[in-house]
Amino acid sequence: MFYKKTFLLSPGIFALLALIILVAAVAAPSGNGLLGYPSGERFYSLLSEICHQFPTRSFWLFDHPLAICARCTGGYLGITAGFVAVLLSKGPTGRNYLVMGAALFVTAVLEAYIGFSDGNIWRAISGFAGGYGLMLLISCACAFLSLKLRLIPNR
Amino acid sequence: MKRAMIFLLAWLPGIALSAEVRLPGGTAIVLTTTSSINSDTSSVGEAVTAAVTTPVVIDGVTVIASGAQATGTVNRKEDSGMIGQSGKLTVEFTSVLAVDGTSVPIVATKTIEAKDEVAGTVVVSTLLCPLALLNEGDAAILPAGTQIRAISIGDVTIDG
Numbered sequence: 578m579f580y581k582k583t584f585l586l587s588p589g590i591f592a593l594l595a596l597i598i599l600v601a602a603v604a605a606p607s608g609n610g611l612l613g614y615p616s617g618e619r620f621y622s623l624l625s626e627i628c629h630q631f632p633t634r635s636f637w638l639f640d641h642p643l644a645i646c647a648r649c650t651g652g653y654l655g656i657t658a659g660f661v662a663v664l665l666s667k668g669p670t671g672r673n674y675l676v677m678g679a680a681l682f683v684t685a686v687l688e689a690y691i692g693f694s695d696g697n698i699w700r701a702i703s704g705f706a707g708g709y710g711l712m713l714l715i716s717c718a719c720a721f722l723s724l725k726l727r728l729i730p731n732r
Numbered sequence: 733m734k735r736a737m738i739f740l741l742a743w744l745p746g747i748a749l750s751a752e753v754r755l756p757g758g759t760a761i762v763l764t765t766t767s768s769i770n771s772d773t774s775s776v777g778e779a780v781t782a783a784v785t786t787p788v789v790i791d792g793v794t795v796i797a798s799g800a801q802a803t804g805t806v807n808r809k810e811d812s813g814m815i816g817q818s819g820k821l822t823v824e825f826t827s828v829l830a831v832d833g834t835s836v837p838i839v840a841t842k843t844i845e846a847k848d849e850v851a852g853t854v855v856v857s858t859l860l861c862p863l864a865l866l867n868e869g870d871a872a873i874l875p876a877g878t879q880i881r882a883i884s885i886g887d888v889t890i891d892g
Binding site for chain 1: 757758759760762785786879881883
């Protein structure tokens, strides 16, 4: 139990941040669409610091674009889903997690720069893979550091 | 009876072609800048234009066509300067043309800021060479093709 709590702290903070960003991204179009302009503008303004917010590259909700693009939406969903997967597993110390995380992350980064897929759905899937992979890598790194710093007993 | 039918047939297409459509306030409109805007070469109040990226369709009737022109101005700008000071630029779009020529009031603001180099310039000039203080920062550039989200203000009736 102590082992899990220690190495899950940092990934948990990342996942919480991702979840907050996702909620804000959905709150922006919901505010403008349901309550009327400018209810959601604060969220758009806040998230403009981390995303280009191109409307044609974003999913739309209530006739307004989400406050982050499709790739970012997929990415933050992937981070959250990756954390849930890590939480449900015994612990991301195995090489399988490291290899899988690296493969997913590298594929997503390559896709983003080369752009071999088109359309918002594919961008979101690519982002999801990247976010999921990143979370596995972060979890592996945290577990490794926890072991090295003797924060947790070696199994 | 025959005359009435002819009148009705002549009148019906007229109704279909000149349907009045209400564009509600708060409608999202996607704009794309058509030319690059540079903080060092533009001036406050200078007119800027953008084109509508995706048509606005209300009840199956296109009220703002793709490619329709949106107009605005450079609202605020700061030139780049010595000691790595970066340029800043804010453009504001205020209206877009509907299919019947009506000017639809909108609100759309985009602020661009070049990467700030002040800290790096001060560190380099202190540690290596004071001449580094002459380093001029980058101008803020809003490139052509940048998408901007606009919102229509107030209800506007348009002949669709």
